[in-house]
Amino acid sequence: MRARSAPRAEPNRERLLVIDPELDSQADFSITDLPDFLERGDALILNDAATLPASLRAAVDLELRLLSLLDDGTWLALSFGEGDARMPTELRGKPRELWAGSRLDFGSGLSARVVAVDRASPRLLRIAFEQTGSLLWQALYRAASPIQYAYIERPLSLWDVQNAYSARPWAFELPSAGKPLRFETLFRIEARGVNIAHVTHAAGISSTGDPELDQRLPLTERYEIGESSAALVNQTKLAGGRVIAVGTSVTRALEAASESGSVRAGRESTSLLLGPGSRLRSCDALLTGLHEPGTSHYALLEAFAPRALLDRSFRHAERAGYEQHEFGDSCLILRGALRATPKAPSGTRLAA
Amino acid sequence: MEISGTAALVTGASRGLGEALALELGLRGARVVLVGRSRLTLEPVVRRIVEQGGEAFALEADLGKKADVYPLAGAASALVGPIELLIHNASELGPTPLRLLLDTECEDLEHVLAVNLLGPFRLSKVIAGSMALRKKGTIVHVSSDASVNAYERWGAYSVSKAALDHLARVWAAELGDHGVRSFSVDPGEMDTRMHADALPDADPTTLARPPDVARQIVRLIRSETTPNGARLEVSREEPAS
Numbered sequence: 315m316r317a318r319s320a321p322r323a324e325p326n327r328e329r330l331l332v333i334d335p336e337l338d339s340q341a342d343f344s345i346t347d348l349p350d351f352l353e354r355g356d357a358l359i360l361n362d363a364a365t366l367p368a369s370l371r372a373a374v375d376l377e378l379r380l381l382s383l384l385d386d387g388t389w390l391a392l393s394f395g396e397g398d399a400r401m402p403t404e405l406r407g408k409p410r411e412l413w414a415g416s417r418l419d420f421g422s423g424l425s426a427r428v429v430a431v432d433r434a435s436p437r438l439l440r441i442a443f444e445q446t447g448s449l450l451w452q453a454l455y456r457a458a459s460p461i462q463y464a465y466i467e468r469p470l471s472l473w474d475v476q477n478a479y480s481a482r483p484w485a486f487e488l489p490s491a492g493k494p495l496r497f498e499t500l501f502r503i504e505a506r507g508v509n510i511a512h513v514t515h516a517a518g519i520s521s522t523g524d525p526e527l528d529q530r531l532p533l534t535e536r537y538e539i540g541e542s543s544a545a546l547v548n549q550t551k552l553a554g555g556r557v558i559a560v561g562t563s564v565t566r567a568l569e570a571a572s573e574s575g576s577v578r579a580g581r582e583s584t585s586l587l588l589g590p591g592s593r594l595r596s597c598d599a600l601l602t603g604l605h606e607p608g609t610s611h612y613a614l615l616e617a618f619a620p621r622a623l624l625d626r627s628f629r630h631a632e633r634a635g636y637e638q639h640e641f642g643d644s645c646l647i648l649r650g651a652l653r654a655t656p657k658a659p660s661g662t663r664l665a666a
Numbered sequence: 667m668e669i670s671g672t673a674a675l676v677t678g679a680s681r682g683l684g685e686a687l688a689l690e691l692g693l694r695g696a697r698v699v700l701v702g703r704s705r706l707t708l709e710p711v712v713r714r715i716v717e718q719g720g721e722a723f724a725l726e727a728d729l730g731k732k733a734d735v736y737p738l739a740g741a742a743s744a745l746v747g748p749i750e751l752l753i754h755n756a757s758e759l760g761p762t763p764l765r766l767l768l769d770t771e772c773e774d775l776e777h778v779l780a781v782n783l784l785g786p787f788r789l790s791k792v793i794a795g796s797m798a799l800r801k802k803g804t805i806v807h808v809s810s811d812a813s814v815n816a817y818e819r820w821g822a823y824s825v826s827k828a829a830l831d832h833l834a835r836v837w838a839a840e841l842g843d844h845g846v847r848s849f850s851v852d853p854g855e856m857d858t859r860m861h862a863d864a865l866p867d868a869d870p871t872t873l874a875r876p877p878d879v880a881r882q883i884v885r886l887i888r889s890e891t892t893p894n895g896a897r898l899e900v901s902r903e904e905p906a907s
Contacts, residue, residue: 362748362796364740448723451744452705455737472736481748481796483740497798501844512799 315604315632317465318642321474321493328494329636329643331604333627334652335619340627341652342634345494345644348601351651354507355555357546358601361489361563362512364480367458367472368487368519369399372418376410378441379461380486381518382533385583388429388442390533392522399462400469403523409437422456423449435527461487461519465639475640484516484536490640491561491602509550511543515563520611531610534585537567544571544579547596551576556598558648562588562614568596590616599648604631604638618647667804667847669888670695673746677729677789678756680707682858683808686880687753692720694884697746699723701738701756721746729756729785730777739792748796751887754786754830755808757823762863764819775822782826787833794837794846801845804887807834809850809897820864831897838895851886851898853879874900 322328328345352358368380375396382390395407412418416428418441425444432438443450460475477492479500504510515537522528547557547568559565570584571577572595588594590613600618605611607628615624627645636643674691678684679700692698692715700722702708708724715722723745727738743749758781760774790805797803812820813827830850837848855861857873882900886892 360799362799364736364743366740367737448699448725448741448745451741452725452737455741471733472740473732476736476792477795479795479799480792481799482743497795504844510799 315606315628315636315638317639318637319465319467321470321641331627331631331636331643331645332651333619333623333645333647334650335623335647336649337652338620338623339652340623340630346499348495348499348646349502349506349508351646351648352503352506352508352558353556355550355553356508356558357550357555358503358508358510358558358560359543359547359564359568360477360479360492360495360510360512360560361485361515361517361567362477362479362481363485363489363514363516363563364477364483365460365472365475365485365488366483367455367460369461370418370420370424370458372420373410375407376418378418378420378439379519380458381438382486382516382535383484384440388440389426391439391441392519392527393437393439394523399459400464400466402464403521406523411436412439420453420457422453424453424457435524437522437524438527463640466641479512482514484514485563486516486518487520488640489515489517489561489563491564491644493603493641494644495560509546511540511546513540513543513564513567514538515567517561517563520609532566532585532587534583535563535566536581536583537563537570538581539567539571539577539579541579544577547572548576551596556648557596558599558601558646559597560601562600562602562611565594565597565600565614565617569594572596587613588617589613590621592617594618599646599651601644601646603640604628604636604642604645606638615647667751667802667887667890669751669884672696672750673699673743673748674751674753675699675701675742675746675749675789675793676753676755677701677727677785679711680704682860683853683856683876683879684753684755685711686876687755687883688722689715690877690880690884691751692722693718695720696751697721699725699742699746699749701725701727701729701742703728729789730758730780732784732788735785735788735792739789743796748800749793750797750800750802751804751806752790752793753806753808754789755806756785757782757808757810757860758826759860759864760822764823764864766819767821770822775825778822778826779829782823783829783833786830790833790837790848794841797846798841798844803846805834805837805846805848806883806887807831807848807850809834809852811852811854811899813850813852814897823864834897835895842894847892847894849886849892849894849896849898851883851900853883853900
């Protein structure tokens with residue numbers, strides 16, 4: 315499938331592939347049709363994490379990408395060697411060797427010490443910044459840039475990689491499922507009697523350029539679910555409403571928080587991996603971007619719909635000219651979405 | 667709104683009304699981010715708040731620059747959590763002595779609009795989304811009587827403030843039903859450096875003191891009855907609470 319090569323100036327043009335596991339079929343719509351698929355009493359859950367500038371350069375041949383912030387205030391980071399930040403990661407040079415105690419100067423008043431180097435993969439580091447408080451955050455925003463992608467034609471700015479409702483900068487890459495959601499659409503969804511709430515999930519990077527390390531993804535990611543969001547999800551389930559997760563990060567947070575039954579509020583970490591056969595306790599439906607079969611993202615979709623339907627839908631999307639990745643089109647997996655109702659959406663239906 | 671425990675951001679906080687607002691909020695228990703062009707002038711204000719048991723942080727930003735907005739919003743919410751109270755206080759007069767519109771350079775008007783109008787719009791745009799999601803938040807726009815009166819030589823500043831008042835109204839119209847309050851407040855003539863720059867011959871003893879005005883503005887923020895979208899005037903006669 316073609317990758318979308320630039321952020322959209324007009325997100326409402328984004329297409330929406332609706333996949334209905336109950337009817338075993340899919341159909342084409344526009345993102346502006348999304349409200350028509352949701353009903354009074356449903357809950358739409360967003361990830362409100364803003365995207366950090368997570369790419370730091372310590373030297374021409376040394377880029378560090380932040381992966382996660384640990385409880386003790388140190389950060390996990392991955393080193394990359396020579397090459398442009400927009401080169402495919404697997405084509406980058408081998409990064410220089412670092413060891414515990416190595417000092418890294420990123421310029422703009424930001425510096426760090428390497429605290430530990432991963433034994434299995436020396437590119438994986440734990441670092442401690444030498445600044446704290448407002449000096450740290452100001453220097454980090456000055457020294458770092460957002461993580462770049464090989465298929466995006468121009469460098470991405472911080473403005474390109476935020477969702478409209480983002481708050482605390484917890485995410486290392488854009489939680490992109492929310493990118494096409496404009497407030498026009500969110501307010502229409504609310505006006506239908508759908509409750510909108512949020513979790514905060516520190517979405518991590520999607521690829522390291524190292525197949526062995528990729529096997530370890532997702533790394534442990536922290537998330538926070540507020541009391542009111544947890545209560546909303548639990549009440550929605552009790553009352554027979556549907557919980558629609560916006561993105562795989564929301565799915566992972568809600569499912570990790572409900573492993574023992576209902577959703578528990580609080581701040582936790584999870585490395586929960588969802589896939590075919592996973593029993594979903596909280597999420598009934600998923601709004602997400604389109605990503606290729608074979609990725610961990612695609613495997614997570616299999617918790618919501620059978621593989622055969624997903625493969626068929628993906629092939630259809632490819633033929634129909636859908637675009638994938640962060641700034642690409644969207645897909646909604648929702649049981650019963652395509653059942654004919656009097657308030658059937660206005661989009662163009664295509665035969666499955 | 668309750669001030670204690672609130673995550674607040676005040677622009678132009680190194681002196682004058684901004685400094686007084688940050689102090690008033692900090693002493694009432696808000697977690698305050700103070701924004702200005704230089705950390706050097708912000709730090710003494712931060713120290714005063716912290717010394718009195720408050721929580722405050724300084725962040726440098728040039729509000730006339732689009733590229734400074736996300737770094738500011740991101741760093742601020744990393745430090746104090748999602749911003750619940752946003753006060754647009756920073757202002758640019760343009761070149762002084764103030765000049766007639768016919769003598770105003772186009773670039774000077776552009777710069778004044780960038781700081782006084784585009785800056786507040788951009789910062790609200792990246793912060794008010796999370797307020798609407800949480801159904802909670804207040805945006806305060808510090809205005810001027812030049813926004814409603816046409817004074818000679820105040821052209822660039824006054825058109826920016828007139829537009830800012832209207833920006834406050836439109837935010838209220840669009841977000842009022844979603845739990846977000848927005849209003850503008852005319853602080854009146856105060857004994858500040860900006861006032862001295864604009865009107866060097868004014869007698870400071872006839873002017874209001876910024877801490878008194880800040881207390882009144884904070885009272886308007888706390889009051890649940892402050893009408894959404896209103897343009898409010900701080901009255902000098904009102905006793906400070």
